[in-house]
Amino acid sequence: MREGLRSLLAGEGHDVVAQVGDAEALRTAVRELRPELAIIDVRMPPTQTDEGARAAVELRAEQPDLAVLLLSQDVETRVALTLMEEQPRGFGYLLKDRVLAIDEFLDAVERVGRGGSAIDPEVVLRLMDRRDGVNRLAELTPRERELLGLIAEGHSNASIGKRLFLSQKTIDTHIHSILGKLGLPATPDQNRRVLAVLAYLGA
């Protein structure tokens, strides 16, 4: 898996500076090599529980500029939200299987590496499901809901436009309408916007 990822990223022109097998080696490598991005499996030896996630939190505290992309076996909205809220810049949380959708995955890697966010659609879907029908989410049109999902996943307006084949103007209108309906502040900052949406959904 690790080897596959390395070859994928290297093929895309990224510089893979280290591959390690456990949390301790991860800490050492990140401290010494100071990479831009760390892709970390939540579950790592020795406990095979949440070693990776805990190492990620620690490393982010030491190096606020370090972008972290967590790969997880299961969707855990709580872990994702907590980590996102602590430091929204350059954070991603994806299911492992997303790796197989190579283009999307590489997109997420780049986005997070540049300081953006990447939240797994599954997480967003769950958050939206949980809220569905009981509140203002119900007022959204299907199109607006689709857009809200993409915002929560961390996509920029441009990225959303590309996916949905919409013009920037249309997207701006939609987003304005969504944020208005949900009572969220319209902020130009991408991460703050993701955070606000996630916080709204997770609350």
Add this chain to the structure above:
Amino acid sequence: MNARAATAELEWKPWLVRAAAIGSGSAVVLLIVPIAWLTILGRDDGRIGDGPLFNAIGAIGILSTAGVGSFLALRRPANAVGWLLIALGLVWGLGGLGDLYGRYGLLARDGDLPGALEAATLAQNTWPWLFALLALIVVSFPEGRPVSRGRRRIAVAAAAAGLLTCASGIAVGDDLDPPLEDYSAAFAFLGGAWQAAVFVGVCGLLAAVIAASVDIVRRLRRARGVERRQLTAFAYGALLVPASISFCFILNAVVDIGDLGVGLLLGGAIVLLPAATAVAILRYRLYAIDRIVNRTVVYGVLTALLGAAFLLLVVSLTRLFATVQDDPSPLATALATVIVTAAFLPVRARVQRAVDRRFARRRFAAVSMVEQFATRLRNDREPPERIGAVLAEALRDPGLVVAFPRLRGAELLDPYGAVAKGLPECTTTIVGPAGEPTALLLHDAVLDEDPDVLGAVTAAARLPLEIARLRVEVRGQLEDVRASRARIVAAQDAERRRVERDIHDGAQQRLVALALSLQVARRRHESGEGVDLGALLDQTSAELGAAVEDLRELARGVYPAVLREDGLAEALRALARRTPVPVTVAADLPRLDAGLEAAAYFLASEAVTNVVRHAAASTLTITAEHDGVRLYMSVIDDGIGGADASRGSGLAGLADRFAALGGSMRVVSEPGRGTSVSGELPCES
């Protein structure tokens, strides 16, 4: 014994004390010899002795007081009561001897024996000392000296009054008492006016004796525990003397029992006083004095009641039958006997109850409280768990705890099934057979001083305790079953987690990686880069093979196919082949129930896994035997031992699995002596 008495004892020379105790006692006892000699010398003269009756009583009195006093002084030299009893014997003996000598000398030998008059005078004035000594004994009992201020005052008053009465009696010197009324007393050196001093002395003596009696009755009422039992024993002896004297006279009036009978009865009663005193001081722990007193009173009252009824019946029946028959007395007697005999048991029960209510009020109240509880329990109006509270109230020990020894495990349980703990300084009373007690009572040590009450109450509580114990037992078993169910569920969850992790870390990981590498290859291919197809396919099929092997291993862990298809013996051999340690398998078995085979197999595989991981064993033996009734399974290694069965969740889960099938499992693992895991399951093949 108190501390002061103990130190006093240490300060004395032991041999001197022993010599004094034995010597003085023997000296008094030896006074019997001249007394007997003089009695024999004067046997023809009716005025000299007091007759065989009083001679016998006197002899018994002297011997018993001096003997018991000497014994007591020997065992408890610091206790004044022993020495006072010897003194009592001495006064009694000297008085008797002096009196005899005076009478013999003056009456039989016409005064030609030296000092006969003086001896008689002195002897006739010894009596105040008898009363003074009695009062001193009473106030010194049981501690060995008058410990309170009131008792010290009585002691001083008794001694002073004794001295005054004796001395003034001698000094005033009136005429002697009969039969020496013709002689004037010796040493009369004070005038008749001094008679007043004698009067004052006698009044003082009387007051001291009464005060001592009142004091001991008051102490008896207030006393608790040991002191109460000592005082009861003493009072029992003291009361029996007047009681048997009255009984003796009544009996003698109704039936002629002769001088010897009266002598024996009174003598016996007199012996009882010093004997009871000695018992009270030395052996109060050994005898249930309350019960003796109780029985005495019951049979005394019973005898009086039935005797009176018998007399009344005989008299009235005789009168009745006299109208129809000439000599009705045999018939009347027979009928009265039949009636009295028939009445004996019911009357006895009633008298016992009445006496219990009056004299053993605590025991009576306690027992009836427990009996009432038992009745309410029978009528389903009380839960048996309340027995602890009822016993605590009945025995007046709020700290009392009822505890049941648990069938398994060392701890004691209270009636509600919680762990029972007595107060720090409690003692334990076992209810029921010692080997397999029904219950234990953890209670204050004070209750042991009243074994009568404790025994009666526990006897009455036996059935409620048994019921409460059974309920605790049933609840305990239910709890065990519940706990085992919870463990089975937990084990199942743990197993699911393990399987999930194995799938995730094994086959799934491999497959995702494979998919990824195929995607990467496709991407390269599309972008026109060269792809080594042969290498890619080789790598892919190798990865796929590994994933398949992972899945097979996993499936075997979940339920080995060989176990299902070929049975336990074959599965064990397959297990042995996979194990890196040399394994000997002894298994010659028919096919058995799938559940049994699985339980036995997982015992073996869990044990083998543990051996491989922890035991550092060089050989391993798996044995499975089947005798048609049970399946025996064991895994024995020669490794380091010291395994703890309660720590490994795998083994605990297996124990539950065995228990669920009605079997059992155990682990023996002493450090350095290898480990043996064995289990047996009932099975009918």
